[in-house]
Amino acid sequence: MFDSPHNIQLTFNSRLKRARLEFRVEECFKSRKPPRQLMARIEERFKEERDSGFIETYLIFNKRFDELWSHLRDLEGDIDPAREIKFTIAQGGRVYSEIQIETSKASGEAALSCKIAPKKMSSIPFNAFLFNVIAKLSQQDFPMAVDRGQMRFLYLMLKNGQALEKVKLLAQPNVDESPSAGFLVRINPQLHYATLHVFNGEWLSNELNCKRLLKEARIALNRVNVDKVKMNFLEGHSIEKITSLISKMQAFGFNMPYDLLIAYDEQYRLNANLLARDKEAGEHDLLALDAKFAKARHRRFKGEHLQIDVDPSAMKAVLVAVDDKIVKLRPTLNDAWLREELTRAGLVSGFEEQIPALLQALQTGEGLAGFVVAKGVNAVPGTNLALKLMNKVVEVTDEQIDIRERQNHRIVHTGDVVAEVRYTDGVEGINVLGEKFFARGSASVLGTVLGGGVEIQHDGVFTANRDGLLQLDGSTLSVQSAYVHKGSINLSSGNLRFDGAVVVEGDIESGASVDITGTLIVKGSVVNAKIRCTGDLEVKGGVLTGKNGYINVGGNARMGFVENSVIQVKGNLLVQRMISHSWITAGGLIEVLDESKGQITGGLLSSWKAIVCAKFGSDQGHTTQCRIGSNFHDEIRLQRLAKRAKRFNEAAEENARSIALLEKPGSKLSEAQKQHYDYIKKNGQRYGGIIARIVASRTALESSLTYNLDATIVVSDILDKNSLIWVNGKKIKMPTSLKGVLLSTHVNKGILDLSQVEDFHKAHPAAIFGHSQS
Secondary structure (H helix, E strand, O other), rough: OOEEEEEEEEEOOOOOEEEEEEHHHHHHHHHOOOOOOHHHHHHHHHHHHHHOOOEEEEEOOHHHHHHHHHHHHHHHOOOOOOOEEEEEEEOOOOOOOOEEEEEEEEOEEEEEEEEOOOOHHHOOOOOHHHHHHHHHHHOOOOOOOHHHHHHHHHHHHHHHHOOOOEEEEOEEEOHHHOOOOOEEEEEEEOOOOEEEEOOOHHHHHHHOHHHHHHHHHHHHHHHHOOOOOOOOOOHHHHHHHHHHHOOOOOHHHOOOOHHHHEEHHHOOOOHHHHHHOOOOOOOHHHHOOOOOOOOOOOEEEOOEEEEEEEOOOOEEEEEEEEEOOHHHHHHHHHHHHHHHHHHHHHHOOOOOOHHHHHHHHHHHHHOOOOEEEEEEEOOOOOEEEEEEEEOOEEEEEEOOOOOOHHHHEEHHHHHHHOEEEEOOOOEEOOOOOEEEEEEEEOOHHHOOOOOOOEEEEEEEEEOOOOEEEEEEOOOEEEEOOOEEEEEEOOOOOOOOEEEEEEEEOOOEEEOOEEEEEEOEEEOOEEEOOOEEEOEEEEEEEEOOOOOOOEEEEOOOOOEEEEEEOOEEEEEEEEEEEEEEEEEEEEEEEEEEOOOOOOEEEEEEEEOEEEEEEEEEEEOOOOOOOOEOOOOOHHHHHHHHHHHHHHHHHHHHHHHHHHHHHHHHOOOOOOHHHHHHHHHHHHHHHHEEEHHHHHHHHHHHHHHHHOOOOOOOEEEEEEEEEOOOEEEOOOOOOOHHHHHHHEEEOHHHHHEEEHHHHHHHHOOOOOOOOOOOOO
């Protein structure tokens, strides 16, 4: 969650792939239009999700948001300025080929057919199902506001294993059909389900009105249920859905009616909890907007009066539609107006030479269809080549390929362009969207080797011929086969063991165990679970193993944040935001990537190479400890010995208390108590021997430890004075909290100001200051 201008809060739900805005009504009164910089940030985030393979398409609801903003401004004086608003501004998702729509413009009807395996259907939320239906109607240029109540019923039927064959889709009731009560209840006589359609926003203005509405709807259902079908009334689900609208746009009478499934025939034995479980708000916004697919051959850009198609390479933009209102504007059209219109549509470059001819065509109304509005400029080849791996560039030298990006695993699908060869110099080209690029080069000249799952086209473009994980190993580019687990791993799904790469599209939940021979990618979070993987691990969300869970990684690891966890990583551990109260051992470096807020607090961290963060330690709470430059395996052994010593010391203390109780002066012991006394006395001797052996083992191990003399800890902001830090087995003493320092045994007293780090690096080139060097 992060703040945005105008006191509008923008949140992104990584599981639902949904962006939401939350703000007060008073924000709309400050400006005529909503802040545009928000849209750029949202667009950037969803492009990243799409480019990372987590979604296939996305929608940003600019027009709907503008309309809501204007609607709220019109209510100034009649609405509480402090009232909270929630609005789903963007949604991403997958495209399901099993969902088929047939339309007939002659009859004005549309039919839905869908047959999805129950296992696959279990991972499809209602939001994604509705998204696909509306998108495919839009693809066929069939404008229809479908009844969301019917959609929810059909969704439950599919969840129950029922295939749908040419089911007629129903449209929302028109506003003209709205009765004086402000709501309408309809019952389907063939399938026996009932829907509620709310036209008056007053019913949604507060929780009391919502409950009254459901009561009135139940009475109305009894009236329209002329066949006296035994109906299962979804009161709990209906209350939850309707009350959730109190802070949304429907409560202000905007974008009505609102449709809801409220009852169905008891014989269906459907599980209505599936609707509540998804909790995927935003489907109402999807209905009123056209779908634009990321994989479409051309992208559509819209200005205020012009619609423009840009080809997949973004090297040409063509005019496809002109608003009729342009006729009235013809006498006032000029170069400045046209430049502003093209810029508003999203074009950045390549249209200057076309402006005179386009302006003339707009003024006369002739030759507009297919007019080339803008053209990109091609690049001129240089001398140095590089492999452009997705959005990352891997530089090439005479000796080797730098494979730092190997940690950046990405899911790819059959047919995806996964890499291409480009020059890194020469004259840059630029496309109509303003994106600069270097000329394409030759793969045979570069020497890139094709691995499994990859094909080459035109001696410079690499495509995937199977689904999996993109991987670069040395100069070999391949797609590693992967198993994709839909949904979360938990006690109901069972534990997961797999030989190969695995992608988990949900969370790994409490009590679950995952054992992977290969790479593991988790799109959600890890909570109280046990994970072992021999390859790399990437967790998009947070990690909280608790005391009963752990994570053991044979390669590198990357996580959103870490809290109260036990983690062992053979390579590097990169954390985006924070490490808190965790026990972590890494054979490489440990780095918190957020350069301004990245913090490590509490717990014990051990790293062979380096620890890098903005803030280390805290003057509140537990002491933060770290050991730098010691052997990964030795640290694990020391940790295990420490745990064993603690466990047996606690047992010995408990045993001693029992002995003291029985030896209390004046105590008379029964025969059973005497036998117990003899037993715990022997136990005391046994515990003493075990503890002595543990101490001896630990002492011997500590005396034989080897160290990495180039190990460092780099803190760019505050290093708290209460932290306990050992570098190469030596404790670093800090007289006070420090700002911007490097700790190393190579410098006097182990502390160096970061302003002197350049000279230190020249003297000790093997020292690590961040993951870009490792």
